[in-house]
Amino acid sequence: MLYFQFYYLPGYYRALLITGMILLTLVEVVRLYLGYVGNLKEKVPELAAFWLLSFMFQLPVLLFFLTDEGIIILPLERAVHSLYLLLLLAQILASFLALRTMTRKLTLLFHMRQFGKVESLQHAGMSPVSGLPYRRSVLPMSLPRDVYH
Template sequence: MPVFYSPVPENLQMGLAYMGGSVFTNNRTMDSDFNREQEDASVVNELVSHLPLQMLLYFNLFYFPCWWFSAVFMLEVKYYHLPGYYQALLITGLVLVTVIEVIRLYLGYIGNLKEKVPALAAFWLLSFTFQLPVLLFFITDEGVIILPLERAVHSIYLIFLLAQILASFLALRTMTRKLTLLFHLRQLGKVESMRHAEMSPIYGLPYNRSVLPVSPTH
């Protein structure tokens, strides 16, 4: 007995292929989105705090009171042997260094431990533009009558400061790279999600258009 095969309508074949492709492609998309979320989470959870910078800040926190008492004592010893303008400059410089140092150490701790780029950038700027010039003035200008103890404590403080400037620069570069990577990952995720939401991955057909046979409406 002959068997007759009725051909499947072409629009029905297209509809079935579209449905199957959408299901399996959406599964792959969900897997890729899950992997991307895992990668993004690993980048977010990665700690980029700079350990050498944190150690320098910790030791500087204990050394600064010793430096301050030594500087005040040396200033009192030589105060009346200095011209009037050097007296004013040294007092102003000591006050500025004291105030800025408190703010600088706070910004360094917050910026490094909590990975806040603006705070760490402010720490670097204060170190490079305020503390370093004043300290170089204390240690290089012979008109201020540099005493041996003063030269020693200023030299140690200068080493701390230069090391912190270098370490904070490296920490800023690492944190900036992390933020840039996160930005690109999130932008890539948005672009792909928009692309999948608007276009069919197989035939390039919009998702809101159907190729299934539609009964004519009267």
């Protein structure tokens, strides 16, 4: 669609559209990697970077593509960008909720380690992916045996 718009737009809108497309593409690659690492490995900095890139870079560029009437917005382009905006907003909300949950869990784990109530994360009953016990709560702590009976 950029091809159809390109010759009818002034020079500064051409530059803005090309820059916006390149920025969206590059940020999307980095964002996907950070979201993957932050989510699966439960790393807060990577997930926070994913959230910031989504909120600070992609959202404004996408809103520019949807709302600026100086560029020629084709109906298909409006539909695709609207769908992309909905998915991006869902990702921003989900990553915010995941970040909140992860930071609460890590804060509680930190406080419990200070009081010496947390076992080592490397014993046999731990999940190899997340380091958490299989049939227990989300915190790696020893519970009395009569809890499960």
